[in-house]
Structure formats: C-alpha cells, structure tokens
Amino acid sequence: MFGIGHGLNVFVSHAAPFVAAQKSKTASNPVPPGTEYATVQQLGEQMGRLGAFTAADLVGYLQARIRTLDPALNSVIELNPKALEAARELDRERASGKVRGPLHGIPILVKDTVEVEGMQASAGAWGLVGAPVSKSAPIVQRLIEQGAVILGTTNLTEMAGFRGGPDGYSSRGGQTRNPHGADADVGGSSSGSAAAVAAGLAPLAVGTETNGSIIVPAALNGVVGLKPSVGLLNREGIMPASRRQDTPGPMTRSVLDAALMLNAMTNDPQAPAGAQAVDYTRQLVPGALLGKRIGYPTTFSDGATTLPVVNSEQFNQTLEVLRKQGAILVPINMRLADASRYDELLFGDVKEELNGYLAKREGLPVKSLKELIRFNDAREGIQADHQPVLKEIDASTLTPEQSQAAWDELLRDFRGTVDEPIKEHNLDAIVSDFDSNSYFGVAAAGYPGITVPSGATEDGLPGSAYFFGTAGSEAQLLAVAYGYEQASQAAIKPKLSAPHALANS
Numbered sequence: 001m002f003g004i005g006h007g008l009n010v011f012v013s014h015a016a017p018f019v020a021a022q023k024s025k026t027a028s029n030p031v032p033p034g035t036e037y038a039t040v041q042q043l044g045e046q047m048g049r050l051g052a053f054t055a056a057d058l059v060g061y062l063q064a065r066i067r068t069l070d071p072a073l074n075s076v077i078e079l080n081p082k083a084l085e086a087a088r089e090l091d092r093e094r095a096s097g098k099v100r101g102p103l104h105g106i107p108i109l110v111k112d113t114v115e116v117e118g119m120q121a122s123a124g125a126w127g128l129v130g131a132p133v134s135k136s137a138p139i140v141q142r143l144i145e146q147g148a149v150i151l152g153t154t155n156l157t158e159m160a161g162f163r164g165g166p167d168g169y170s171s172r173g174g175q176t177r178n179p180h181g182a183d184a185d186v187g188g189s190s191s192g193s194a195a196a197v198a199a200g201l202a203p204l205a206v207g208t209e210t211n212g213s214i215i216v217p218a219a220l221n222g223v224v225g226l227k228p229s230v231g232l233l234n235r236e237g238i239m240p241a242s243r244r245q246d247t248p249g250p251m252t253r254s255v256l257d258a259a260l261m262l263n264a265m266t267n268d269p270q271a272p273a274g275a276q277a278v279d280y281t282r283q284l285v286p287g288a289l290l291g292k293r294i295g296y297p298t299t300f301s302d303g304a305t306t307l308p309v310v311n312s313e314q315f316n317q318t319l320e321v322l323r324k325q326g327a328i329l330v331p332i333n334m335r336l337a338d339a340s341r342y343d344e345l346l347f348g349d350v351k352e353e354l355n356g357y358l359a360k361r362e363g364l365p366v367k368s369l370k371e372l373i374r375f376n377d378a379r380e381g382i383q384a385d386h387q388p389v390l391k392e393i394d395a396s397t398l399t400p401e402q403s404q405a406a407w408d409e410l411l412r413d414f415r416g417t418v419d420e421p422i423k424e425h426n427l428d429a430i431v432s433d434f435d436s437n438s439y440f441g442v443a444a445a446g447y448p449g450i451t452v453p454s455g456a457t458e459d460g461l462p463g464s465a466y467f468f469g470t471a472g473s474e475a476q477l478l479a480v481a482y483g484y485e486q487a488s489q490a491a492i493k494p495k496l497s498a499p500h501a502l503a504n505s
Contacts, residue, residue: 029052029053029054029057030053030057031053031057031058031060031061032052035053035058035061036061036062036065036200036201036203037200037253037493038203039203039253039254039256039257040102040103040106040203040204040256040257040260041102041256043058043105043106043203044102044104044105044106047091047094047104047105048094048099054087054088054091054105055087055088055090055091055094055104055105055106055107055149056084056087056088056091058087058105058107059083059084059087059107059149059151060084062107062151062201062202063079063083063084063151065200065201066079066152066196066201069199069201069496070196070199070201072177072182073176073177073179073195073196073199073201074155074168074173074174074175074176074177074192075154075155075176075177075179075191075192075193075195075196075199075201076109076152076153076154076155076192076196076201077112077122077124077152077153077154077155077156077170077172077173077192078112078119078120078152078153079151079152080116080118080119080150080151080152080153081118082118082150083107083149083150083151083152086144086149086150087105087107087149090104090105090147090149091105099147100145100146100147101146101147101264102146102260102263102264103143103146103147103148103204103260103261103264104146104147105147105149106147106148106149106203106204107148107149107150107151107202107203107204108143108148108149108150108151108202108203108204108205108206108261109150109151109152109153109154109192109193109196109197109201109202109204109205109206110140110150110152110153110154110193110205110206111153111154111156111190111192111193111205111206111207111208111248112124112153112154112155112156112170112173112192113156113160113208113238113239114137114139114140114153114206114208114237114238114239114248115133115135115136115137115140115237115238116133116136116137116140116150116153117132117133117134117135117136118132118133119132119133119152119153120132120133120153121133121153121239122172123156123158123159123160123170123239124155124156124157124158124159124170124171124172124173125158125159125163125170125171125172125372125376126171126172126375126376126379127364127365127366127371127372127375127376127379128239128358128361128364128366128372129172129364129365130363130364130365131362131363131364132363134362135237136150136237137234137236137237137238138234138236138237139206139233139234139237139238139248139265140206140237142264142265142266143206143261143264143265146264148204148264151202154190154191154192154193154196154205155168155170155172155173155174155176155191155192156168156170156173156176156188156189156190156191156192156193157169157170157188157189157191157213158170158171158172159239159389159390160189160208160210160213160239160241161188161189161210161213161389162241162350162354162389162390162393163376163387163389163390164385164387164388164389164390165386167185167186167187167188167189167191167216167217168186168187168188168191168192168195168217171376171380173192176191176192176195177195178195178198178220178221178461178494179195179198179199179221179494179496180198180221180222180460180461180462180492180494180495181460181461184220184461185220186217186220186221187216187217187218187219187220187221188213188216188217189208189213189217190205190207190208190209190213190214190217190218190225190251191217193205193206193207193217193251194207194217194218194220194221194223194225194251195217195221197221197223197251197252197253198221198222198223198253198462198494199494199496200493200496203252203253203257204250204251204252204257204261205250205251205252206248206249206250206251207225207248207249207250207251208238208246208247208248208249209227209246209247209248209249209443210241210242210245210246210346210443211245211346211440211443211444212439212440212443214226214227214249214251215227215434215439215443215449215451215466216439217251218251218451218464219434219451219462219464219466220461220462220464221462222453222461222462222464222491222492222494223251223252223253223453223491224250224251224252224253224254224255224257224258224450224451224452224453224481224485225249225250225251225450225451226249226250226251226252226258226262226448226449226450226474226477226478227247227249227443227448227449227450228247228248228249228262228448228474229247229446229447229448229471229472229473229474230244230245230246230247230446231247231446232247232266232448232472232474233247233248233249233265233266235247235248239354239357240350240353240354240356240357241346241349241350241353241354242346242349242350242353243349243353244349244407244411244446245346245349245443245444245446248265249262250262250265253491254485255284255450255452255478255481255482255485256281256284256482258450258478259280259281259284259478259482260280260281262280262474262478263277263278263279263280263281266278266280278475280474280475280478281478282475283475283476283478283479283482284478284479284482285479286486287325287326287483288479288480288482288483288486289322289325289326289327289480289483289484289487290325290326290327291326291327291328292326292327292328292428292429292479292480292483293327293328293330293425293426293427293428294322294327294328294329294330294427294428294429294430294431294467294480295329295330295331295332295421295422295425295427295429295430295431296319296329296330296331296332296430296431296432297309297331297332297333297334297430297432297436297438298331298332298333299333299334300333300334300335300336301333301334301335301336302335302336306333309433309436311433311436312433312435312457312463314433314454314455314457314463315432315433315454315465317454317455318431318433318454318465318484318488319431321484321487321488322431322483322484324487325483325484325487327480327483330425330427332421332424332425332427332430333421334417334421334430334438334441335416335417335420336417336441337410337413337414337416337417337441337444338410338413339410339414339440339441339444341406341410342410342444344396344398345398345403345406345407345410347392347393347396347398348396348398348399348400348402348403349400349403350393350396351369351393351394351396351398352400354369354393355368355369358371358372369390369393369394370394372390373387373390373391373394376390410444411444411445411446414441414444414445414446415445415446415447415470415471417441417445418430418441418442418445418447418468418469418470419470422469422470427469428469428476428480429467429468429469429473429476429477429480430467430468430469431465431466431467431468431480431484432465432466432468433465433466434451434463434464434465434466438466438468439451439466439468442468446471447468447469447470447471447473448468448469448471448472448473448474448477449466449467449468449469449477450466450467450468450477450478450481451464451465451466451467452464452465452466452467452481452484452485453485453490453491453492454488454490455488455490455492456492462491462492463490465484467480467481467484
C-alpha cells in the first residue's frame with residue numbers, strides 16, 4: 001500500500017533545497033498577519049474589491065513565510081522563480097478590468113511529481129533532476145489559465161512511495177514534518193502538499209494519489225483532501241504508477257476551496273463546443289445535509305467472518321453533527337475485497353508505465369527503472385534495503401496482457417464493496433472514521449473520496465472524517481462534506497513558531 005504508511009521515525013537535519021529561488025521584493029502593500037489562513041474568496045476580495053494588497057504582495061508574503069518556517073517542515077522542495085512575474089501580470093490584468101475567475105492571483109503549490117514549466121518534477125529523487133521541464137502538465141496549465149500563480153513544488157515520499165522508505169522522506173527534499181508536531185505522522189506520498197497547506201504556506205496545493213496519497217496526508221495534517229474518480233482529471237505530465245489507479249486532486253483548507261480548485265482543473269479549453277461544464281460549488285449551500293442518506297460502517301465482512309467496527313468517540317461526534325443537520329444515518333456492512341494480488345498487479349503497471357515515462361523525459365540522468373536503481377546505488381552506496389520497492393517493481397514479470405483479466409476481476413470486486421451498500425440502502429454517500437482504513441478499498445476501486453477535519457484527537461493532533469461514494473459522485477460528496485464542515489467548524493491550526501521551530505519539537 002503506497003502513500004499510507006504510518007511510521008515516521010527518520011528525520012534529517014538539513015532543510016529542503018530551494019532550487020532557483022529568488023528573493024522576494026519589498027511588497028507595495030503589507031499583507032496583514034493571518035492572511036496565510038484566508039480562503040480563496042477572502043483573498044480574492046482583498047485583492048479585488050477592497051484593494052488591500054496585490055497578488056504580487058501575497059506571493060512575496062508567502063515566499064517570506066516559506067523561508068522562515070519551512071526549514072523546520074521540509075514541505076517545499078523548489079520555489080518557482082517566475083512566481084512574482086506571473087503575479088504582477090495578473091495584477092495588471094485585474095487593474096485593466098480582466099479577472100479570469102475565482103483563482104485569479106491565488107498562489108498554488110504543486111507536488112513534485114507534476115510537471116511545471118521551468119522546474120524539475122523530480123519526485124524527490126536525485127536521479128530525476130536534470131533539465132527543467134519544458135511544458136506544464138495539462139492540469140497545471142488549466143490552473144494557470146484560470147489565474148493561479150504556481151508558487152513552487154512540494155516534497156513527498158520519494159517516487160510517490162514507490163522507492164520504499166519513511167512517509168514524507170525524499171533524498172532530494174529531506175523529511176517532511178507535520179506542522180502539528182515534529183513527531184507526528186505526516187502521511188504520504190503527498191506529504192509536502194498537505195503540510196504546506198496546513199502551515200499556511202499556500203492556500204491551495206495539488207496532490208496526486210494512487211492509493212491513499214491524497215487522503216492520508218490530508219487527514220493527518222488536518223486539511224481537506226479530495227481524491228477524484230480515476231479518469232476525471234488529466235494525468236498527462238504526471239509521473240505515473242497505474243492508469244487504473246492514478247489521479248491528481250486538490251488539497252486545501254476548506255471544502256469550498258477544493259470545489260473551486262476542481263472546477264479549474266476540469267475546465268478543459270479543448271472540450272467540444274457545447275460540452276456542459278460541471279460547477280462543483282453549486283450544491284455547497286446551507287442545509288446541504290438535510291435529508292441526505294449517509295451510510296456508516298458498523299461491520300466489515302470478509303467471507304464468512306463479520307467483525308464489528310469500534311468507532312472513536314470523535315467519529316461518534318461526527319455522526320451526531322450529521323444527524324443534527326438533518327442527515328439520515330444508515331448503519332451498513334462493508335464487504336472487504338480480496339486484495340491478495342493488488343500489489344502484484346500494481347507493480348506490473350508501475351514497471352510498464354514508469355519505464356515508458358522515464359524513456360520520454362528529456363535531459364535526465366536516467367532513462368529507465370534499472371538505470372534509476374543503479375544511479376541510487378552509485379550515489380548512496382549499495383545497501384540491501386535502501387530502495388526495496390523499486391527493486392521489487394523492477395523484478396515484476398507481469399505483462400499488460402497477463403494482468404488485464406486479473407485487474408478487471410479485482411476492480412469489479414473493489415467497486416462492489418462500495419456500490420453494494422449504496423444501492424441496497426439508496427445512499428447519497430458513506431462516511432467512515434479515517435482510522436478505519438476504508439480509504440484503501442475506495443481508492444483501489446477508482447472511486448472518489450474526501451477527507452474533512454473533525455477536530456483534535458486526545459493527543460491534540462488532527463482527526464478526520466472520510467466521505468466517499470461511487471464513480472462520478474464528486475458533486476454530492478463535496479456537498480455532504482461542506483455541510484459537515486460548516487456545522488462542525490472543527491479544523492485546527494498548527495502551533496507554529498518561527499524561526500525553525502515546531503510545536504512539540
């Protein structure tokens with residue numbers, strides 16, 4: 001299982017490198033403290049109607065905040081040297097009366113597996129550092145077209161977890177730390193995206209997920225993470241694992257911001273004329289939970305065995321919030337799929353797709369998985385356990401033809417575990433305690449899910465509720481998650497102190 005490990009015992013003393021970072025110029029208007037936790041709408045109002053500061057002011061403010069706080073977090077791996085230039089151009093557009101949309105002038109961080117023109121897209125691996133990328137991934141280009149400013153790229157579990165190693169650690173970026181506590185789990189593989197948003201280093205970030213890589217770090221760092229249905233968003237220009245499992249997705253501090261970001265990422269300028277765009281904010285209204293039928297697992301079954309679910313007190317409080325908002329809560333059983341061949345099939349896909357991707361990337365020191373393994377051995381010395389997953393992937397002998405039927409059967413099984421209770425009980429969504437690990441089967445099915453902060457746990461760290469559903473149910477899930485978020489107001493901010501310090505460190 002990738003991007004979902006919970007061991008976080010290895011830290012490094014060096015800070016993540018800021019490749020080609022530029023010094024921010026003096027802002028023409030001071031950005032008030034606290035702005036780092038403003039929503040997209042609030043930022044747009046400040047830059048627009050109120051004229052309190054400009055996009056360039058905001059970018060400079062966040063760059064300075066990154067330089068002050070991120071040496072303790074290692075969440076940002078590279079700053080975009082063209083961010084201020086892009087922000088100033090958007091300020092000129094705004095001054096002339098042109099506003100591209102809600103994201104106009106909004107800074108965004110992007111996971112280092114996603115290609116951004118002029119930057120590295122290294123997946124945290126030194127073997128993928130070489131010539132800067134010449135063209136941004138389509139989802140990045142769409143965000144830019146909607147007015148977003150690419151602030152930089154974020155650290156991650158190296159090779160999106162497919163090297164093997166601690167969650168949040170990469171050889172290029174060091175160990176990402178959870179801003180809520182230096183010893184707290186950070187999750188993976190979109191560790192830096194989650195930690196940076198939680199720490200107020202950017203209002204929005206792009207994550208990617210094969211299985212758990214958006215949901216887990218978002219939950220552990222106390223932010224909103226939306227993993228869309230596989231296939232909804234374009235995955236071109238993103239380091240691949242499996243076309244059956246991969247998707248990018250928004251990581252934000254509010255459900256509305258996730259919906260705004262999803263709108264921008266799905267707004268395809270190449271869509272056929274007359275194609276109907278979906279507005280994922282439309283159902284985010286007061287009373288969004290009223291009458292919604294929401295299932296919650298009370299048992300999990302595996303063949304002839306049925307086990308009761310023991311929910312935390314925090315999750316019981318989540319259910320009570322939903323009930324008080326008019327949701328109809330339905331206890332359900334969730335069948336567990338047979339995942340015994342999942343890793344084998346996934347590794348076969350990774351070997352095929354990663355080799356194909358590396359072969360096409362220009363200006364890198366490696367062109368294949370074997371060359372990457374040799375590069376790591378030469379750079380770090382041959383060790384039996386320093387890249388165990390990469391070696392296991394390279395050893396896979398499965399061909400696409402051999403795995404197709406097995407994948408078809410496995411995906412039907414995983415999808416059934418979600419579709420069956422939804423159909424049986426006529427549900428709008430299912431909610432579970434994040435700690436129940438139900439996200440694994442949902443992600444494997446290629447289905448969407450969203451994690452929403454549910455307050456502090458007994459140890460003071462973020463808790464999370466996880467809402468999920470069947471294919472294409474993003475709009476419904478966002479509505480339900482929004483209703484819960486607005487009623488609970490449960491998100492917590494980390495207790496950061498500058499410079500170079502974390503709470504509990």
